[in-house]
Amino acid sequence: MRFQHAAQLRADFPELVAGVVAATGTTPDADTTDAVARHTATATARLATVATPSGFAEVQAWRRAFTRLGLRPTQYRCASEALLRRFAREGALPRIHPLVDLCNAVSLATALPVAVLDLDRVTGDLVVRRATGQEVYLGFDGATEHPQPGEVTYADDAGRAHARRWTNRQSGHSAVRDATSCVLIVVEGLHATALADVTAATTLIAEELAAHWSLDPISAVLHGDGPTALDLRSAITAR
Template structure:
């Protein structure tokens, strides 16, 4: 499987920073509660000083959404939505240990983290690109939508859209659940200094997966000069240490 952002995405968002991770061997059999609490406490401490709408990481995504013609306070990036919920409710929803960890890391670093069931993505290519309008997106309620032409989405080789409005909403089709054994994780940022933030978040996720599931993730930082991540179904094939 190859993962990349198109040239047009890199051109439109020159500050884009991307981290990608693939791991095999995850399940629900892990107690991630203490680590989730640690990362959410870090986010709550930051929220005590300022609301998420003033975070540089969030403001950069709002500007990116505005450039895409979206109302930033109507369509929020995933990390802003999680931070907003955490500020209001003091906790995050429990979904699946891998998702719970990634959501907690997302609020700790204030950047979107996408977690997909890799077996629900059709290869050989998963691409972040502008939609044609004929891609099929499955809602969490089981309905079908079509991204608007020009909307940024995660599109696989079968024409499935695994996200709406880039980092706004993931697809129910590739959501992690009881059946999941392989995950593909993407961390994205568009603020100044985003490369360092993404590297830290990616390293944190890789470490947590290793500690809780004894897996060896393959990871990569993608840049404008190294834009593609290739991973195998084999858990140790092409494995690289987290940056």
């Protein structure tokens, strides 16, 4: 099992940097409350420096990418912008699972989209690529959809789409649940300082997994001038 971005997608977006963290052993009883509070405090301080979340360079880069993909960025927002807008409006995010809560808080603090997937619900390799239109996506409401041909998705070897519109919406099929143990976390950035920022976020997430679940995750930062894929087998066979 490997995670990577398709070569054509990397050619279309050479500025792309992705941080990948994988581990086995997460449980729903970890207490990430203090860490969530710490990262949301960072988000609050950063939000005070902009008029809206769209003022962040990280978000602006995703808006430009969505426009290049033929999407209206005010209709379809990257996950971090959607979280930031909700947090700015409501002052908090709903609690879902300690790992999801933690990664959402890191997303708020960094303005970077952070995907969290249950690896046991992924078949074979996971490739971020343009859809053929045949992939199957399961929404959180239980409805089945098919990404539009050319839409960027996370596709596995079984033809499942684990995301819609790249960083816009994850799949309910591979969402983290209480029974989830083996996880894949992906942070993606396209802005000018993405390499430094994604690297820092990747390190932070790996450290949080070690601190709260006593895990030793595998991780990598994937980019055009470095590695572009991560073999996930060592994280899976750890269980």
